[in-house]
Amino acid sequence: MARRSALSIRIVEGRNLPAKDITGSSDPYCIVKIDDEAIIRTATVWKTLSPFWGEEYEVQLQPGFHSISIYVMDEDALSRDDIIGKVCITRDMLAEHPKGYSGWMSLSEVDPDEEVQGEIHLRVEVLGSQGSRRLRCSVLEARDLARKDRNGASDPFVRLRYNGKTQESTVVKKSCYPRWNETFEFELAEPAGEKLCVEVWDWDLVGRNDFLGKVVFSVQGLEAAGQEEGWFRLWPDKSKPTEDERRGSLGSLQLQVKLRDETVLPSHCYQPLVQLLCQEVKSGRQDGQVHLVTLLDETTTAECRQEVAINLVKLFLGQGLVKEFLDLLFELELAKPCEPNTLFRSNSLASKSMESFLKVTGMPYLHFVLGPTIARVFEEKKYVELDPGKVEIKDVGCSGLHRVQTESEVIEQGRQHLQSYLGELLDAIVRSAPACPPLIRAAFRQLFQRVGERFPQHQHAKFVAVTSFLCLRFFSPAVMTPKLFQLRATHADARTSRTLLLLAKAIQLVGNMEPAAGRAKETWLSPLLPALQQGTARMRDFITRLVGTEEDQGEEEGEGRPPPAVVKEGLLLVHKTRGNGPLLAAAAGKKLHFCLTGESLSFGKSPGAERIGAIALGDILAAEKVEEKSFGSSHVMQVVYLATGGQQETAYLQCKCVNELNQWLSALRKVCGNNPRVLRSYHPGVFRGDKWSCCHQRDRTGLGCDRTRHGVTLQDWSDPLDPTVEAQRLFQHLQGLRDTLRDKYWELLEPEHAQNGPRGEAVALRREPPVSGPPCPAPLAPLPAAGPPARLGALWGREEHREGGSDVSEAKRRPP
Numbered sequence: 001m002a003r004r005s006a007l008s009i010r011i012v013e014g015r016n017l018p019a020k021d022i023t024g025s026s027d028p029y030c031i032v033k034i035d036d037e038a039i040i041r042t043a044t045v046w047k048t049l050s051p052f053w054g055e056e057y058e059v060q061l062q063p064g065f066h067s068i069s070i071y072v073m074d075e076d077a078l079s080r081d082d083i084i085g086k087v088c089i090t091r092d093m094l095a096e097h098p099k100g101y102s103g104w105m106s107l108s109e110v111d112p113d114e115e116v117q118g119e120i121h122l123r124v125e126v127l128g129s130q131g132s133r134r135l136r137c138s139v140l141e142a143r144d145l146a147r148k149d150r151n152g153a154s155d156p157f158v159r160l161r162y163n164g165k166t167q168e169s170t171v172v173k174k175s176c177y178p179r180w181n182e183t184f185e186f187e188l189a190e191p192a193g194e195k196l197c198v199e200v201w202d203w204d205l206v207g208r209n210d211f212l213g214k215v216v217f218s219v220q221g222l223e224a225a226g227q228e229e230g231w232f233r234l235w236p237d238k239s240k241p242t243e244d245e246r247r248g249s250l251g252s253l254q255l256q257v258k259l260r261d262e263t264v265l266p267s268h269c270y271q272p273l274v275q276l277l278c279q280e281v282k283s284g285r286q287d288g289q290v291h292l293v294t295l296l297d298e299t300t301t302a303e304c305r306q307e308v309a310i311n312l313v314k315l316f317l318g319q320g321l322v323k324e325f326l327d328l329l330f331e332l333e334l335a336k337p338c339e340p341n342t343l344f345r346s347n348s349l350a351s352k353s354m355e356s357f358l359k360v361t362g363m364p365y366l367h368f369v370l371g372p373t374i375a376r377v378f379e380e381k382k383y384v385e386l387d388p389g390k391v392e393i394k395d396v397g398c399s400g401l402h403r404v405q406t407e408s409e410v411i412e413q414g415r416q417h418l419q420s421y422l423g424e425l426l427d428a429i430v431r432s433a434p435a436c437p438p439l440i441r442a443a444f445r446q447l448f449q450r451v452g453e454r455f456p457q458h459q460h461a462k463f464v465a466v467t468s469f470l471c472l473r474f475f476s477p478a479v480m481t482p483k484l485f486q487l488r489a490t491h492a493d494a495r496t497s498r499t500l501l502l503l504a505k506a507i508q509l510v511g512n513m514e515p516a517a518g519r520a521k522e523t524w525l526s527p528l529l530p531a532l533q534q535g536t537a538r539m540r541d542f543i544t545r546l547v548g549t550e551e552d553q554g555e556e557e558g559e560g561r562p563p564p565a566v567v568k569e570g571l572l573l574v575h576k577t578r579g580n581g582p583l584l585a586a587a588a589g590k591k592l593h594f595c596l597t598g599e600s601l602s603f604g605k606s607p608g609a610e611r612i613g614a615i616a617l618g619d620i621l622a623a624e625k626v627e628e629k630s631f632g633s634s635h636v637m638q639v640v641y642l643a644t645g646g647q648q649e650t651a652y653l654q655c656k657c658v659n660e661l662n663q664w665l666s667a668l669r670k671v672c673g674n675n676p677r678v679l680r681s682y683h684p685g686v687f688r689g690d691k692w693s694c695c696h697q698r699d700r701t702g703l704g705c706d707r708t709r710h711g712v713t714l715q716d717w718s719d720p721l722d723p724t725v726e727a728q729r730l731f732q733h734l735q736g737l738r739d740t741l742r743d744k745y746w747e748l749l750e751p752e753h754a755q756n757g758p759r760g761e762a763v764a765l766r767r768e769p770p771v772s773g774p775p776c777p778a779p780l781a782p783l784p785a786a787g788p789p790a791r792l793g794a795l796w797g798r799e800e801h802r803e804g805g806s807d808v809s810e811a812k813r814r815p816p
Helices: 090-093 220-225 267-283 294-299 302-319 320-336 347-381 407-431 438-454 458-479 494-512 516-521 523-546 550-555 582-587 658-671 723-736 738-748 750-757
Strands: 003-016 028-034 037-041 050-063 067-074 082-090 101-106 119-127 134-143 156-162 167-168 181-187 195-202 209-219 227-233 254-263 395-397 401-406 569-573 593-596 600-604 611-616 620-625 636-642 646-656 796-803 807-812
Touching: 003 028, 003 067, 028 050, 028 347, 037 050, 037 494, 067 254, 067 593, 067 723, 082 090, 082 101, 082 254, 090 167, 119 195, 134 195, 134 620, 156 181, 156 611, 181 796, 195 220, 209 220, 209 227, 209 438, 254 723, 267 320, 267 407, 267 723, 294 302, 294 347, 302 320, 302 347, 302 723, 347 438, 347 458, 347 494, 347 569, 401 796, 407 494, 407 523, 438 458, 438 523, 458 494, 458 523, 458 611, 458 723, 494 523, 569 658, 569 807, 582 611, 620 658, 723 738
Parallel strands: none
Antiparallel strands: 003 050, 003 254, 028 037, 028 067, 067 082, 101 254, 119 134, 119 227, 134 181, 156 167, 156 195, 195 209, 395 401, 569 593, 569 646, 593 600, 600 611, 620 636, 636 646, 796 807
């Protein structure tokens, strides 16, 4: 059994932000911190006071986190970035919104005395007998304190206050992980109504000391317990005005935040549900049967349908039945009354599942096809506009001859640029059939055949069905917003965004297979019509090749295939430190290309160069951040691993930004998650001279001074499959819809015979133990646990009575 917390964050937009630049505008971006640790940085939106980000993230967290802080910053090229304001959301606030919070939150001013972090290790006890009692506080150590000095550290000391008296510890210089091991005593006041306040401060030679946080103890509670020892979180000073009183005209953020606390049981507990779903998928569509996926489609709200679709896709990918699952969805969707020209255009479970399937399995393919064209659009920054109502007339010419470009010339120039981009993109798409993953090709082959059988008189419909997913739901959104599909690290500027929008619209029109229809809606697209008609013909040929037989697919093996998929790769700088490991000896002080796969972390001089060396995943013990003061950068990570001789070594690798740092840490933690030798503590500093820079310990091989964070990761489409987690989420969703599912089941099952058995006779899900293995925990008791029923009706077609102290079961029959 494992407990985990998943946090979904969508930073939508900001409004009415204050101007921080002399131009009267700002260049805002957001930093998301979980318990004061920076996890996410959004892209910068330039020159605006009402930025739109639209960025979504899901973070796996340690179950005991306390709060989320979102800082809005103004990026400056020549000076330190300005802080505009922040939003703080506590765990308790999220608990009040189990379905998630969505809305606008006002920014508040950032008070340095409230920017506290870290924990302190204390032992507090009451000593002596009645009449001569003493209060003793042992200050042992602290970890992860706020950095208040320019050197990236602090000079912390502890101040204790009780009953009007004050005592202070020694100052530990240049450390955020200080160790004091000092004891202080106070005479216990009678009655014991006073509180003991333990404050941590940063000592400054010039100016006032900086507040680092405090812990307050009730002496009455200590008297009852006798002694209290442990790590205590440092809290800000609450004696200052509240946040609402300090909130000014700093603007606001639109956010969508949802916290999901999960208890994932052993996989065998979910077998009844998994078996039921797998049996249904293997059996296919049967007349007169009500399918669980149909019930899910009918009862799941639009807000939850995307999440349920992802869970189902990942579950069946883990079971090796995703093709059969999608084929069943296609059959059920086509069995409904529908028109050939509107197929799969709604946000049904079939549409959302196929869209999620493409993202989970096809992101490397997407990057392979779209990457070069998107990069070219960003680099060239050409002005492209076809709508006369939006054309900007520009001055062109030279010093000797100056004339104004006409509107028709601007439109013709834009058409040429757009046609060039569209032609390059269509070339890449047409050539990509062999590069498309076999699983995606098989799914499209099934879809192509099903639609052809359903509409034999409209053979055009089967091509549109494929392009409705491939072009309209996969290629086109990625072209329009490449940042959200990891095609670019930043958002496009206004000019590039318009070019991408027009290019995405052109791909949509080609995918509709009827360019004339698009021209009727937007007549200004007529200059592009010849290119669209040619693109439609090429797209039709591409689809024919894409859905070809498996024999044709085998003949194309090796043609235009993308490079092998890896978990993560990129250039990283290797910092010089003590050590003799393969990475340190061969590459210290150099920038190397690292490649992380499911087997090892390898490195070489460049992407195509021979690998210099590799570290097996089983030898990686930790992947953690490094203190900024260690190398003068906040984007350095450390990989702790076992070298060939069995000795422990640490490689310090510098990333280019906080996002790349967290992506590398997430990737390493995921692939090493099952390593039984992972460390539980580490040193966030480096060993220089004769001591660690973080805690000043002199034992190089001693225990670390901070906890490792193996459970903190960013979710990505390339994450390893975990069918047990997906089963838990589906089960939780089904539990919430149990009554609704039952009612919908009887509504859909032969409504013409409803008078023979009212739905009110349906009862709760049967509760039976599994045939073998240990009994399932209570949360799974409602599942059918005695093996999968022959029909879904077995879930609700059984009523239990208690007569004379014994159980009697009666099957409620329905006419065939």
